[in-house]
Amino acid sequence: MNDRIFVTAHDVAREAGVSQSAVSRAFTPGARIAADTRERILATAERLGYRPNLLARSLINGRSNIVGVGVGDLGNPFFVQTLQLLSNSLNEAGLRLLMFPAEGDAGSEPSIREILHYRLDALVLLSVGLSSTLAEECRKAQVPVILYNRTTRDQDASSVIGDNATGARTIAAHLLAGEHRRIAYLAGTEGSSTNVQRESAFYAYMAEQDAPEPIRENGQFRMEAATAATRRLLTARDRPDAIFCANDTMAIAAINVARHEFGLDVGRELSIVGYDDVPMAAWPAFSLTSYSQPAQAMVDETVRLIHALRAAPASHERVMLEGSLVVRGSSRAVRPHAA
Template sequence: MTRDPTPAAVSVHDVARAAGVSQSAVSRAFTPGSSLSPDKRDRIIAIAAQMGYRPNPLARSLLRGKSNIIGVGVGDLANPFFVQTLQLLSQALETANLRLMLFPAHGSQGAEPSIQEVLHYRIDALVLLSVSLSSKLAEECRRAQVPIILYNRTTGQHDASCVVGDNTTGARSIAAHLLGGGHERLAFLAGTPESSTNAEREAGFNAYLAERGHPAPIREEGHFSFEAAMAATRRLLVRPDRPDALFCANDTMALAALTVARHEFGLDVGREISIAGYDDVPIAAWPGYALTSYSQPARQMVDETVRLIHALRADAESHEEVQCPGTLMVRSSTRPAKISV
């Protein structure tokens, strides 16, 4: 038994011939606000529907010199902050009649997406969610006229825009809160050492302690990972000089630290040890965690990212660095501050 060959897709040329109009008239019929009479538009659309024609939005946008596709490189979908960001970003791009194309970053945390994969598509801009930007990727995107926006990271290069939270102020606020609770043995659980967010949060935290005459915190690395943070917390809590307060460079690590302290060491979190995070992801407010955290305003950061996308699509050289302020969210995972410091 032979099968009929798959019928060829109906083209704009086929519709134009059937309707007795030009191909440009068919295109205008599917373009809102175009200069085409309502009767003519309705007739063309009716004929197109009868023939099973569907306009190709990508092909039509490329004719105008833009694909309306925004590439997003992301390496850590286990972090709820970036899941939240992706959801907000996809909604905001859809409202702006743009589409999101995801490029997973391969290799270790913070590694960049494949240059070949990114440049294979005619994307209008590339957003990197806490993903590193190498000079090679920056140069290749510059040659391809693909503007880059770093989200939650900064760069020393001048050919990319950045949208970040106020990491220094946030870390200093957490340091002040922990010192106000009377803590004496503070620790810092670092993320990925080479990331700008970790560097800024650690520097802000340490600087505030030094300004108040407090010794530098005990330091461990959790690489922004739940599993690595659990291991790092165990190392901290078996020390003879066990810390009585722990600032984690993001909420993923703070939730891991809270789990270890509470369920493996039997500590009363918020009394025997205070644990604070950074980002204020939705789960941080759950009663079972009640995690003190400094918020990153994801919605505002996404809105600024979309604003930059529009600006860069018009002028690929209009680079900016945008900083969005956050708020300290105090919950029961930390001892209440009793003094001002």
């Protein structure tokens, strides 16, 4: 049996003829150390195969530079896109991402026990709920929590969301301007703040315009459930002439069902609008009209909050960012009003 032999900072210091503290400074960005000494230490470390133990350092300075990210639904391309952007932004900031899959259905929280085994500088929850238990345990462990694309009533958590109410109202106005009268809403996960905000604003705008109340089905933010829900809508006696789907995953499912199972001309016989504007929405196969969430700006705000909370753990904020409607071929063109 071959046991691994780890090279230590003490070994590097002895070989380079310096103190162990000099080795530590050589691997600490911004630390004061002569350039030639740093180069000699780094060259010695490379030759010996030494790598600093970042976890051991975290025990000394109280920071691990690790950000935990709880993710509920990796089948949603919006979160895949967000993870990529967040990983890049954290890397540029000298931080590392450690992902925790949520347990059970979409929207459930990741394992508390697993999260708190790590010395995290912050925990970001991507469309994952924050229970009172998780909030309390993170408080005790002094791990600041940031909800992404979700809100919470907990005063000890920050959040970064898009303006869901404005987005939903904008979509409602677009569909009414396209002279739709039998409009359906394909809802996401029941009780999630994202769905609640989009649904309530959509229905409120329709009521304000004296439009018929939208038909409602639930697609749970998922492809399979949305496929079944769209079949129910399109086999109804008075089927809708437009469907607002609470995210793009469901909208893409709806397009597939309408086009390939019912032979409908999407964009003419049936308008379908999504939410998030994921990269797939622009593909010619879908040409999906969607309300675009500013993913990069939301990630930038999340990273800013991480830095702020590392410096002042109680400095929680609620950030809301505006998006915009991107009109493509899946919704009926709006006729200009006669002069």
